[in-house]
Amino acid sequence: MTALTHFQTPLLQTPFHPRLAPLNRQQNWGAWAGYLAAGCFGDAAIEHTAIRNTATLYDISPMIKYRITGPDAVAYLNRLTLRDAGALAPGQVQYTAWCDDQGKLMDDGTLFRLGEADFRLCCQERHLPWLLDSAFGFAVTIRDESEDLAALALQGPVSATVLDQAGFDVRALKPFRQASFEFGGGEIAISRTGFTGDLGYELWLPPALALPLWDHLMQAGALYGLTPIGGEAVMLARTEAGFLTTGLDFIPVQQALREDRARSPFELGLGWMIAWEKGHFTGRRALQAEKQNHSSAWALVGLEIPGNISAEGAILYQSKKREVGFITAACWSPTLKRNIAIAHVESRYADCRDLWVEIYAQRELQYHKLMLKVARTARPFFAPERRRATPPARW
Incomplete structure (x- = not known):
């Protein structure tokens, strides 16, 4: 051995x-x-x-980078990912994601179209076996170019x-x-x-x-x-x-040990990227059923929290009694001067009315329990005009 x-x-x-x-x-x-x-x-x-x-x-x-080339590159990527890869012109980039057959998210990333039949997919997790299995029947070549x-x-x-x-x-x-x-x-x-x-x-x-x-x-x-x-x-x-991070804001379905930990694009606020008109893609049937039946169990929300103590990892309660969610990312924003958070909440409580967060704040070696009422707020929390201004301002 x-x-x-x-x-x-x-x-x-x-x-x-x-x-x-x-x-x-x-x-x-x-x-x-x-x-x-x-x-x-x-x-x-x-x-x-x-x-x-x-x-x-x-x-x-260190970002994982896959090069995808071949005459069926667009058809393959349309089968693999949620968005329409064919809508990209050479030189364009799109934020995208992909699911398993049950419509649960495997990862998100950026897709670069380098040429007519030449793409680069960048992501957080390693997916080469899945990408290769998904390529069955397509005339494409997939190469891990992370080290190159x-x-x-x-x-x-x-x-x-x-x-x-x-x-x-x-x-x-x-x-x-x-x-x-x-x-x-x-x-x-x-x-x-x-x-x-x-x-x-x-x-x-x-x-x-x-x-x-x-x-x-x-x-x-x-x-x-x-x-x-x-x-x-x-x-x-x-x-x-308000950006999501794989492994912190959601568990990739292929890594989830518990079935209820996986999330769908709808449950992560990514339903907007699904290109239904492009035809079949992995997870389509499950996502159609979820959309039609309004069966999403969770909702991803942005929260504003009183005070300046980070609520990362804290549990959320309805009316201070029933546990209904948890916070995955939080901080006192130096830019906004606000205490903000990204959270998973049971979908029936997604309006965040009478929602409270339980925070344990350390003060001089002792922890003090704080139960604070939160308010739902829009994501992104910070979105300055300069990020899209073309041409950008000169300094």
């Missing part, structure tokens, strides 16, 4: 690690898809402030100015669009996408260009406050934006 030694193997280093390691003086690292990922380089609050006021760099190289492509997120109101200073003219690039640029004897792609809810871009490049690009951007952004950031600041920003 072969001995298992995977636990002895160190986490991989991304192509940007030689620049990130000296900055991470506190050695604040975490694991992301088998890679070392920085949690914070010093102070998460300062890094978050940079996202909302200047420009930031975040290493997203480095990536950076350049986010913040000054991000377009930094790119312009670096010689990349993205002024005409609209949200969810992508363009290619020459750099260092090769080519990089820049998409107007991101996970902060702010003006921002993602840069996709061969690993050999990673360090030259990092140095080039840091030099170009030196006068504009360009700041490297870690995952803690990004998670705070994504909560303000």
Whole structure:
């Protein structure tokens, strides 16, 4: 029997690690898809402030990336995902998701159309066996290119100015669009996408260009406050934006140990993305039945909570008595000066009337129970006009 030694193997280093390691003086690292990922380089609050006021760099190289090519690429993706891949023109991007046969969500991600029969699917979880099984009967080739492509997120109101200073003219690039640029004897792609809810871009490049690009951007952004950031600041920003995170805001159905933990797109507020007119797709029959029968058991809601104590992980009660939901992400928003949360609530209580949250706040080593009345509020919590303005403002 072969001995298992995977636990002895160190986490991989991304192509940007030689620049990130000296900055991470506190050695604040975490694991992301088998890679070392920085949690914070010093102070998460300062890094978050940079996202909302200047420009930031975040290493997203560990993201899972699949290349899907072939004459049946559109037909295959329309069978696999909820949205209409055929509606994308080359150079466009869409936020999408996919389900199992019971209509329960497996993951969400971004789909890039690179050519007529050339796509890239980026997501949080690994899905190669499912993607390959789903390709039966389609003339497509699917390849995991996660290790072949480095990536950076350049986010913040000054991000377009930094790119312009670096010689990349993205002024005409609209949200969810992508363009290619020459750099260092090769080519990089820049998409107007991101996970902060702010003006921002993602840069996709061969690993050999990673360090030259990092140095080039840091030099170009030196006068504009360009700041490297870690995952803690990004998670705070994504909560303000009301974005979902796989494994935190929902359990992928293929990982759920309990049947009632899986969620449908309707239960996660993603019903809007279902392209019913495109024909059959995996989970369609189950989702049609759920829609027609109004049988969604859960609803995903945005909440505003009194005070400034984060309610992450707290339980929700109807009339202070009956447990009817729970909070998956919460924070005191430095940007909005509001205590906000994303929560799962039983669908019959989705109006959130007479809904209370039970919080245990630590004060000088002792926990105090707080029962606070919550109010439903719209998501995204933070959605500035600058995130869509084209051309973006100059700084």
